[in-house]
Amino acid sequence: MQRYLFQVSVLIGTFIIQIVVVPHINLSGAQPDLVLVVVVCFALTEGLIYGAASGFGGGFLEDLLQAKYMGFNMLIKTVVGAIAGIFKDYGPKEGILIPLVGVFAASVFSQIMMALMAFLFGETVVFKSIFNWLIIPTALYNVLFTPFIYPAVVKIVNWQQKWARFEAPK
């Protein structure tokens, strides 16, 4: 329970940064999705179910400000969190290569899913153009933030685990 509360606090903090700071660093329409980066980092350090839960929570927060289709972010980020969680312990925990690749793949996957879902709900989606100016720039932008976010998430998780051991009854 305590673990979840911890995750929720980190996600809320990231969400506030996402809505307050990120819109000001928009590059021709593409902007980083810090919530997605945190979800992938959580999934890679904590595993499948924590990844999925982080994705669910982070997606829910983003969907609160999504005007037309609530639930898109929740669904996509839950799936992304779960898939990323499968790759927990794949490579060294402190290594940055897996998170970089993971965040890039997760970004591309989630953007394509978003386009497909919008298409499914009757939106006109020009895949060729969104691939050039939205999917790849957003994925690269997310990758750019990963070397800063992943070590922070690892530190937070380690600290939380130590604290939990200290608090546990003997």
Added chain:
Amino acid sequence: MLEKRPNWSNRIALSLLILISVAVVIVHFRENENGFLHRVQKSAMGLLTPIQSGTLSSVRFTTNLWESITQFGRLKSDNQRLTKEVAALRRQSVVSKELELENERLLKLLGAPARRDYQTLYSNVIGKSVNSWQATIILDKGMNDGVKKHMAVAMADGLVGQVISVSKTSCLVQLITDQKCAVGVRLQSNRAIAVVEGQGGKELDLTLLPREIPATKGELVLTAGIGGVYPPDIVVGTISYVVAKPQGIYQEARVSPAVDFWTLEEVFIITGLK
């Protein structure tokens, strides 16, 4: 190595999360504006308004302070130049007023209706889209200030978008660059009607413009006033690209918006006619 297969409780939890997400998508899509999930969204928007406007105020204060310090030297010469400009504009304003009165008199003589002015509500931009998939902004005016869904939003440079969701203290505005936005427009020179559609990027697609209509680069595009959301004659932008295809009945054209959406700070909501 891959994580070992999840146990049953984890499988059930994961399935539950996915099921809830799917249910939310479907219920939100099917329910009306007053449905439970829509009300949750509006309440959340209301809750986030103070955080966003507070942060925005601090950012603006810091930016202004920094600019005042770094640009102090330039301010003096700017002041002199602006004083001269104000004097010139005052003279121009008198001439404009005379022309306006003359126009009104002539329109009255012709029996034509005079140009209508709109009631507007000044508003600050306190938030922008949380992801790349929607081009939206959040304004610090809501139901308490008389804002309603589908009100047009503009600024001095031109059209910004329309209100698509309103909470008590804030509202969500869909920009004309949003992929889901379409605006009925008119070319200024020949009054030909077409449609401008957002594509998520900086430019807009100009569609349904027949091949035989002459359209040139740099031509001004205005709102047509059809459809009931956007009032007529608000500047949308200028044609930046036009190609008459050898086949087909429409031309391929793009419009460069008059408004710089990346630096929006203040806008006005058109609340009605004067």
